[in-house]
Every structure is written in structure tokens, then in C-alpha cells.
Amino acid sequence: MSKVMIISGSKSDSAIADKAAKVLDEFGVEYTIEVASAHRNPDKVEKLVSESGADVFIAIAGLSAALPGVISSKTVKPVIGVPVSAKLDGLDALLSIAQMPPKIPVAAVGIDNGANAAYLAVQILALKDEKLEEKVKEFREKMKE
Ligand code: C2R
Numbered sequence: 001m002s003k004v005m006i007i008s009g010s011k012s013d014s015a016i017a018d019k020a021a022k023v024l025d026e027f028g029v030e031y032t033i034e035v036a037s038a039h040r041n042p043d044k045v046e047k048l049v050s051e052s053g054a055d056v057f058i059a060i061a062g063l064s065a066a067l068p069g070v071i072s073s074k075t076v077k078p079v080i081g082v083p084v085s086a087k088l089d090g091l092d093a094l095l096s097i098a099q100m101p102p103k104i105p106v107a108a109v110g111i112d113n114g115a116n117a118a119y120l121a122v123q124i125l126a127l128k129d130e131k132l133e134e135k136v137k138e139f140r141e142k143m144k145e
Helices: 011-026 042-051 067-073 088-098 114-126 130-143
Strands: 004-008 031-035 056-062 079-084
Touching (some): 004 011, 004 114, 011 031, 011 056, 011 114, 042 067, 056 067, 056 088, 067 079, 067 088, 079 088, 079 114, 114 130
Parallel strands (some): 004 031, 004 056
């Protein structure tokens, strides 16, 4: 079963999803990638989230980025939102993700930063996975070189 589910609001976000996937591949973390828009097809989003056994969700969206918040409303697992720079240099999406109403949090990474979403997902999973924790520590050590 995949540990991470990456959902983007559109096929046009695929470059950002690929950045996240690359990092998850590097850490050997299983994931699935889906495209589903909370605006265009909320039923699909709900089905994906409710049927997914993932421990962490990465939600990628530009413009009025409802997707990460809607995913968060359907699960108690952590949701990491990635704002995409479709318009307004991504500020619209960043604020949509960071400014969630109280009690339904979404973690927000930087604009177009799919990689950071994956690093954070890996660290969340490492809380309950000693081998993964070791990999993260090794990775951090290498960073110092
Ligand atoms: P199109 O390229 O398909 O027109 O999408 C997508 O994430 C994409 O960045 C343009 C942008 O619209 C975003 N989108 C959302 C949602 N659905 C699509 N923010 C949503 O449900 O939040």
C-alpha cells in the first residue's frame, strides 16, 4: 500500500508532482499520483481520499487552491499543500493553502516546491520508521559536504 498519495488539481501541475515523486523515489517511499480537482470533481477527490490507505497526502494546486483544504476535510492524516505559480506568481495559491480556517490545518510549502513537500512527507513517515529516519539523517549529513 502506498504511504503517500500525491493529488494535483490538474494535469498541468505534473511538473510539480514529478518533483515530489523524484524525492520519494530517492528515499524508497511508495506513492501514488492522481489528478483530481476539488472544484471540478469533488466526488472523485472524496473517493480517492476515503479509499486511500496513505499516511500522508501531498496536494498540489494553483489559483484558488481549495484542493488541499478539501482533502484535509476528508481525512485526519497530514496534508501538505504545494501552491503552484499559475497566476499572481503563485501568491493566490499560497494564501489559499496557508490561510486555512481554524481546526482544519494544511501544511504549506513554498511555491512550486514539490520537493519540499516530499521531504516533509518523508520526515513525517520517519517518525514511525527507524530505517527511514536513518536515511533522512544520512541525507542531512551528506548535505553538509
Ligand atoms: P488547468 O491547467 O487544468 O486549467 O488548471 C490546478 O491545480 C491548476 O494549477 C489550472 C490550475 O487550476 C488548479 N486547480 C485547483 C483546483 N482544481 C484545479 N486549484 C482545486 O480544486 O483546488
